[in-house]
Amino acid sequence: MSIYFAFSDENGGYIRNRNEKFLKSNPYYERATLLILASDWKKLNIKFRKIKEQFYLPIEKEIKWSYIWSLFKYQRNGQNISEKEPFYFLRDRSCNDLIKFIDLSLALLSNLNYIKIIITVTSNKHCLRINEDAILKMHIQENMQRIEMELQNQEDNLCILFIDPVSEEKNRFFRNIYFDLYKQGDFIRHYSHIVDSLNLQYSHHSIGIQFADYIVGSFGGFLRGYKNSKKIFKNRIRPYLRTGNNNEILGYGIREVPKNEEVRTYIQEKLE
Secondary structure, three states, X not given: OOEEEEEEEEEEOXXXXXXXXXXXXXXXEEEEEEXXXXXXXXXXXHHHHHHHHHOOOOOOOOOOXXXXXXXXXXXXXXXOOXXXXXXXXXXXXXXXXXXXXXXXXXXXXXXXXXXXXXXXXXXXOOOOOOOHHHXXXXXXXXXXXXXXXXXXXXXXXXXXXXXXOOOHHHHHHHHHHHHHHHHHOOOOOOOOOEOOOOEEXXXXXXXXHHHHHXXXXXXXXXXXXXHHHHHHHHXXXXXXXXXXXXXXXXXXXXXXXXXXXXXXXXXXXXXX
C-alpha cells in the first residue's frame, strides 16, 4: 500500500461577467495539484528549509509567487513599500534572487521517488458566462478525477488532498463539492483512492501548498509569455506533468476547463 499527498492551489481569477479591465489583469484562472508520495514529504520539507537558509529568508515566512511580481512593480516605479503589505519583509530583496530561490526550490522535485503534476486552466477570454461556483467545481472535479485515475493501478493506493483556504464561505463550498463528488461520483463511479474528506491547510504552514503555488504561478506566467516563468516551467514543471499512454500532456496533465478546442490548440502551440 502506498500513501500519497496531493497539494493544490489556485492562481488568477474568474467572475461570470467579465469586462476588458478584468480580462487584462486576469486572462486565466488556473489550479495546480502536486502529487507525491507521503514518504517523500519529509525529505522535501527538510531540503526546502535548507534552501531558505541559504538565501537568508525567514523560515516562518511564506514567499508567495505573487509577492515577486508585486515587489517588482514597487521597485520598478521607485515606490516605498507600505508596512501593511504582506511582502514588506522582502522590501530589500532582489527579485532575481527570489526567482532563483523558487527555481532551486522546484529543482528539489527531481529528488523525489514519485511526482505527478496536474494543471487545470480556464481562459477567461474564451469561457462562456458560466456561474463562478460551477467553474470552481469543475476545477476541483478535474483534479480529483486525474488523481483517482493516476492511482487506480494499485487497489490499495490512497491519497490525502490538501488545498489552501480562501475564505470561510469558499472553504465550506470546496468541502461540500469534494464530499458530494466523493459520495455520488461522476463518470468515475467511486473515488476509492482518495480519502473522504478534503483537508484545508494554510499555505504558510505547508511547504506542499507553497510548491503548488510556485507551479501554478509559473504556469500562469508561461501562458502570458514571461521569460523567467517560461524557463522555470520548461525545466522544473513540464517533465513531471501527468501524461497519457502516448505521452500526451493535454487532457492528462493539463486540462482546459471547460473543454475548448481553441484553448487546447493555443496551449499545445505554447508547449511546442
